[in-house]
Amino acid sequence: MPRPHVYGTEAFTLRRIDYGEADRILTLFTPAYGKTRAIAKGVRKTKSRLAGHLEPFTRSQLLLATGRELDIVTQAEARERFEGLPSDFWSATAAWYVAELVDRFLEDADPHPRLYAQFVETLRRLDGQASEPDHARSWLTLRYFELRLLDELGYRPGLHHCVSCDQPLRPEDQGYSPEMGGALCPACMRYGGARRLTLSTLKVLRLLQTTEWSALPRLRLESDVQAEIEATLQATIRYHLERDLKSWAFLQLAPQQASQQASQQASQQASQQASQQASQQASQQASQQAT
Numbered sequence: 706m707p708r709p710h711v712y713g714t715e716a717f718t719l720r721r722i723d724y725g726e727a728d729r730i731l732t733l734f735t736p737a738y739g740k741t742r743a744i745a746k747g748v749r750k751t752k753s754r755l756a757g758h759l760e761p762f763t764r765s766q767l768l769l770a771t772g773r774e775l776d777i778v779t780q781a782e783a784r785e786r787f788e789g790l791p792s793d794f795w796s797a798t799a800a801w802y803v804a805e806l807v808d809r810f811l812e813d814a815d816p817h818p819r820l821y822a823q824f825v826e827t828l829r830r831l832d833g834q835a836s837e838p839d840h841a842r843s844w845l846t847l848r849y850f851e852l853r854l855l856d857e858l859g860y861r862p863g864l865h866h867c868v869s870c871d872q873p874l875r876p877e878d879q880g881y882s883p884e885m886g887g888a889l890c891p892a893c894m895r896y897g898g899a900r901r902l903t904l905s906t907l908k909v910l911r912l913l914q915t916t917e918w919s920a921l922p923r924l925r926l927e928s929d930v931q932a933e934i935e936a937t938l939q940a941t942i943r944y945h946l947e948r949d950l951k952s953w954a955f956l957q958l959a960p961q962q963a964s965q966q967a968s969q970q971a972s973q974q975a976s977q978q979a980s981q982q983a984s985q986q987a988s989q990q991a992s993q994q995a996t
C-alpha cells in the first residue's frame with residue numbers, strides 16, 4: 706500500500722538503535738504497511754513527548770511523515786504495554802525471539818495483517834504466562850507462532866502426505882526434510898539425508914498446525930518429543946533464513962536462569978534479589994536487542 710505523506714498506524718517496535726545525540730532509528734511492525742523503518746527524533750531526551758511510547762513490548766498508535774530515506778515519527782501514544790514481559794527472564798527472551806523472527810523473515814513494505822494479529826496475540830499470551838511457574842504453555846506459544854509464521858509466508862511444512870512421493874503418511878515414524886518442505890515417508894527418507902520425525906512429534910506438529918489456539922488441549926509432552934519438535938522447527942527456520950537467530954542461545958539459557966531464580970526464591974531474602982536480577986537481565990537484554 707503506498708503511504709500518504711502523513712499517515713497514522715498502529716505499530717510495534719521490533720528493534721531500535723540509537724542514532725546521533727538523542728535520536729533512535731526504529732524497525733517497526735505495522736498491520737497495513739508491514740515492516741518499516743522510521744526515525745524518532747529527540748526520543749532519548751527526558752522531555753521528549755515520544756519517550757515511553759516507543760519502548761519494546763508496547764503496542765502504540767503512531768503518526769508518521771514520509772521522509773526521503775526514513776519516515777519520521779511525529780506522534781506516538783502507547784495503547785497496550787506488556788508489563789509482565791520484562792519482569793521474567795524467560796518471557797522477555799521469548800518475546801524478543803518472536804520479534805526477531807518477524808524482523809528476519811519480513812522484507813520491508815510487505816504487509817501481513819494476519820501475521821501482525823498473531824504477533825500481538827502471541828505477546829499477549831507470553832505476557833499473561835509470565836507469572837506462571839512452569840513454562841510448558843509459553844514454550845507451546847512459541848511453537849504455535851513459528852508454524853503460523855511459516856504458513857503466512859508460504860513455507861507451511863507438509864505433514865499429511867510425503868513431500869516426495871505424495872503418498873498419505875501412515876501412522877509410523879517418518880523422516881523430515883526442511884529442503885523438501887516437510888515429512889517424508891520411510892521409503893523416501895532414505896534418499897537425501899532426512900531428519901528423523903517420530904510419530905509422536907508428527908502428531909503434535911499436525912495438531913499445532915491445524916488447531917486454533919483456543920481449542921488446543923493442555924499438552925504435557927515428554928522432553929524428547931519437546932526437543933524433537935523444537936529441533937524440527939528450528940531446522941525449518943534455519944533453512945529458510947539461511948542463518949541462526951541470536952535469541953536461540955538465550956532461549957537455551959533461559960530455563961536454567963528461571964530455575965535458578967526459583968530456587969533462590971525459596972529463601973525470602975533471596976527472592977528480592979532474584980526479581981532484581983530478572984529485571985536487570987531483561988533490561989540488559991532489551992538494550993542488547995537494540996544493538
Ligand SMILES: [Zn+2]
Binds near residue numbers: 867870889892894
Ligand atoms: Zn514418499
